[in-house]
Each structure stands twice: as C-alpha cells, then as structure tokens.
Amino acid sequence: MHLETQADLAYPIVYLQGPGPGIQVHIDMASTDHGNLVFFGDDCAAIFTGATYGITDITIDTRDGPPDESDLPDWETVEEGTLTISAPLTLLPHPAATIQSLEELSATEIRVPALDPGSYRLRVASRGRDVDRSDVSVRLQLWPTAERGGLRVIATGDRFDPRSLSSITPRHHVRTATSEPATATTATASPTLRPSNTVDVSHHSFLISGQEIDPTATYAQGSVFDAGDNLIAVHTGIASGPVAVVIERFDDDPLLDTDVPPIDLSAWENVDEVTVPCRADMWVITLDGEIVSAFGVFGPSSSGTRTFRIAVRGRASNWDSIVDEPTEDYLVQTWSTSSGPFNDHRHQGHRRDLAGVRVAAPRPSGHLAHGFAASTRSGAPGRTV
Secondary structure, eight states, rough: OEEEEEESSSSSEEEEEEESSSOOOOOTTTOOBBOSSEOOOOEEEEOOOOOOOOOEEEHHHOOOOOOOOTGGGGGGEEEEEEEEEOSSOOOEEOOOOOSHHHHHHHHHHEEEOOHHHHHHHHEEEEEOSSTTTTTOOOEEEEEOOOOOOOOOEEEEOOOOOOOGGGGEEEGGGGGOOHHHHHHGGGGGSOOOOOOEEEEEEEEEEEEETTTTTTOOOOEEEOOSSEEEETEEEEOOSSSSEEEEEEEESSOGGGGOTSSSSOOOOOOSSSEEEEEEOOOSBEEEEEETTOOOOOGBBBBBOSSEEEEEEEEEEEETTTTTTBBSSOOOEEEEEEOOOOTTTOOOOOOEEEETTTTEEEOOOOOOSOOOOGGGGOOSSSSSSOOOO
C-alpha cells in the first residue's frame, strides 16, 4: 500500500505509534536505538523531521518484502530498525502547545495502511532537514522481517542533530526577526527565541553579567548557577569547550501567561530561578571576557530587578572533560520583575537523578539568601568546589 500526504508541523517531530490517548513514545536521547533521524521503541518510533517546521511531505509504503535501494541516493539521511506491531498504527504530529485536548490531537493523526501483527522493518528516509529548507520530505517503508537487529544508519547527508530541538520554537510563538538585537524594552508576552548559539566554557562556567563584573562576586548559590548583583555564573558539566544556549525573553513570568507553555520539565534535568538586581546592561559573556553578541543585551529593569530561570541537561555526559562539540543544552528564560527580588512564584515539577529515575520534587519553600529559589529539578552535578 502506498500513501502520500502532508502534515503541517508546529514542532518538527512525528510519532509512529499504536492506538491510545496522547503520545505513546518516550524518547531516551541516551539510547543506542536513537539515531539522528529516528528513535526506535519496541512498538513505536519518533521521527525528527529537521530544523524547519511547517508543511512536510510524508510518504508511507507498506510492502511484502525489502524495498529496492536504487533510489536511496535521492534522499539525504536514511535509517532503519525493527518494530513489533500488534495494533493499527498512526502517525501523530507533535502537538507542541497548539493542541488543547485529546480530541484535537486525535484529529491530526495520519492512519497507516493496515498491517498484520508481527515484526516489521521500518526504513525512514528524509531530505530538507537542515535550517531554512522548504523541501522537507519524509518517507516511511515497512515490511515483515525476522531480523531483530537494532538501529542501522544507511546514510547521513544533513547536519541536523535532534539535540538542537531545545532551540526550535513552536510555530505559533515565532516573531519576525529584526536587524537589531532585542532588548528588555522590545520583549513581548511571548518569548523572542533565537537559534541555538554556542558559548565557550572555561573552568566549568560561563556568565550572564555586566562587562566589568567580578565573576566571583556572588552571594547566592544554586545547582545550575550562582547569583549576585547584575551577575549569573552558570555551572557547566564540561570543564572547557562549547555548550548550546537558547534565550527566551518575556515581559512577565511565562508561567503566569496561559498563552505561553512553561518549561517542559520532563525534557530537562535541573531548573533554577533567581531574581537579582539589574541596574546595568547584562550580556552572555565567557570567563575570558568575550561577549556573545548574538544574544543581545539584557537592559536595566525599570524596577531594578530581573528574574532568570535556567534549565539544563547533559551535564553528566562529559563531566570535567574538554569537548569540541556541544553536549550540554541551556535554556535561559528572563523577564523584568515588578514585584522586587523576593517574588515567591515557583513551579512545582519533578526531578531526575543520573540514572534517569523520575521522582517527585518538593515545592521550594522559599528563597535562599538574596532571593534565590531552591532548584525545582536536580539530577546532574551542579557545581565544582
């Protein structure tokens, strides 16, 4: 059977799964069944369609045997693996924050041609996954198999890495780019998101601070960062090398804005928040004093204070190492604070230990010195001593 269709993706992931409410696929980025194109579960898969959301061409072929490979050069990245199918399959676009109910979610499903129960080989081919491509296409081919092999990478012809998904904005939050860096005065109720930029780390740290600030002048300590006046000193897992950083700016706490989704706690290992005095420009700066100009400036707050909420993942993967490519992700949310440095609004979530065990996290009971909130999530080494 052959099916050609399109999906209008608000976020560049589609899920191949059986019946049931919501998303059935739990993506483990550390799994050996995780490729750059497909994550394979026992009876499901997640397909990463690339850096560009929007209209995606999708082809689904169900076959009696292995397909011809003569057209594989027409595709850029190709991966395959084995699934056990026991129920009808659907292809479900990631709901992002545009879906408000399970009924709306079900309406976006793409029905896969019927297959008998058993083991099947799934080959996924893609093209157009790199940034600013408008020709995004994905082809799924399924056929019965006795093979139990794991992930097989047939071709890798693009530069897309699914770890960069933390820097991709769901479409309904995108703002038109301007030639000037955004400042605190240009922020809106929804975030202005920039593509992921790397920041060079040294001595397990990088800064968000004024240009002349002493990086040791902190008076509040957290799992993700230490804080002082006009100063955030972020703790990294690596000793030296690049990390991936994304900045979101808001007019107010995004958790108070029902139109803006909060941080997805299941996607992050640690989340800390603090309100600090901000009476001068702050920048993302390396310990060598180099300003990462791509992020722009955090201007002084009219109230004299600014809140930073920072989420991190991947710090345990290369602890105390020197790396050449980013292995850690940081999401920085920031907004001017009208209520002063002791804003007590915090979100309750979960925390994940190094083994990935999800356990309940207590709601922070208050602030540490000078308005630092206890970490809402912990699970990776937080700081060097």
